[in-house]
Amino acid sequence: xxxxxxxxxxxxxxxxxxxxxxxxxxxxxxxxxxxxxxxxxxxxxxxxxxxxxxxxxxxxxxxxxxxxxxxxxxxxxxxxxxxxxxxxxxxxxxxxxxxxxxxxxxxxxxx
Amino acid sequence: xxxxxxxxxxxxxxxxxxxxxxxxxxxxxxxxxxxxxxxxxxxxxxxxxxxxxxxxxxxxxxxxxxxxxxxxxxxxxxxxxxxxxxxxxxxxxxxxxxxxxxxxxxxxxx
Numbered sequence: 679x680x681x682x683x684x685x686x687x688x689x690x691x692x693x694x695x696x697x698x699x700x701x702x703x704x705x706x707x708x709x710x711x712x713x714x715x716x717x718x719x720x721x722x723x724x725x726x727x728x729x730x731x732x733x734x735x736x737x738x739x740x741x742x743x744x745x746x747x748x749x750x751x752x753x754x755x756x757x758x759x760x761x762x763x764x765x766x767x768x769x770x771x772x773x774x775x776x777x778x779x780x781x782x783x784x785x786x787x788x789x
Numbered sequence: 790x791x792x793x794x795x796x797x798x799x800x801x802x803x804x805x806x807x808x809x810x811x812x813x814x815x816x817x818x819x820x821x822x823x824x825x826x827x828x829x830x831x832x833x834x835x836x837x838x839x840x841x842x843x844x845x846x847x848x849x850x851x852x853x854x855x856x857x858x859x860x861x862x863x864x865x866x867x868x869x870x871x872x873x874x875x876x877x878x879x880x881x882x883x884x885x886x887x888x889x890x891x892x893x894x895x896x897x898x899x
Contacts, residue, residue, distance in 0.1 A: 720892060720893075721793075721890040722881075722890040774845060776822060776834045776837055777888055779824075779832040
């Protein structure tokens, strides 16, 4: 079965610094990987996806993610964090017709 | 293009009651999935419908059921509500390996 793991419950970053939110995956076959963000009292918003091709995927709001097959990782990154990036981030993998989500990582950007 | 809409946005019920939640997908999307989000269990897959047929079901008891109509709108029903059913219920419609989520229905069971 497909699965993803987010090893950090919370990440704190100072505004203006680069940020990384970690995700590792376990899949059979080719992985379909996603990142979503959830702001308070809101649904999930799609950030980016990796299906195939370039290992560096660019997404919404200046986020990008690097697919690393040898390390089975798909970390989310941003060069310069904004206070408005504070939210709950979910890594996910497609398993057939459903999406399997990680537990989520709460990102705090400190002004 | 309008996004995924869910109604109602908030619901308060008591134990033993039943509830029906509604989801209207993005126009042209035929796949609708439902998820339950709780602080303890995170996001869990409930079921997925495509062209009025349930294609996948998660590990939830039979009290949780759903259906999809010919216009792709979907409903989920929870019977004999329990306190543990309090959650945010998210609906998503899919196209091209991408899921678009609605704002969710916040269900509180007292």
